[in-house]
Amino acid sequence: MSDKPMYAVFLHPQAVETLGEAIKPYLAPGDHAPHLVCSELDTGGALCEMLLVGRDASGNAVEVELMLPLAMILLVVSVRGDGAQFGFRGHLTPAT
Known part of the structure; x- marks a missing residue:
């Protein structure tokens, strides 16, 4: 497990709708x-400043600084580990 935390920043549905196509490339895929x-x-401050790490179309590592009004944020969760599987649904095997 990684010592450096990552943060999952959940947005209000209205925030995603308001930001539209501008925010979609930065949203994490999944359920x-x-x-x-x-x-x-x-x-x-009045804005939440976030540093997102990803890859461009050529596969090069890039960092993007994104700032959103705090009112658009619903919840922030600290995630430790590789962050590949976040949450509980679908990750636990049912008892038989």
Whole structure:
């Protein structure tokens, strides 16, 4: 498990609708509610500053600093580990 936390930042549905196509490339794929996965998070002002790490179309590592109004954020969850499987649904095998 990684020592460096990642953060899952869940957005209000209205925020995703308002931001539209501009936010879609940054949303994490999956069954969960719309959220961003970032490596750094600063909620100290009117805007929440997030550092997102990803890859561009050529496969090069890129960092994107994204700032959103705090009112658009529903929940922030600290995620430790590789972050590949986040949450409980679908990760536990049922008892037989």
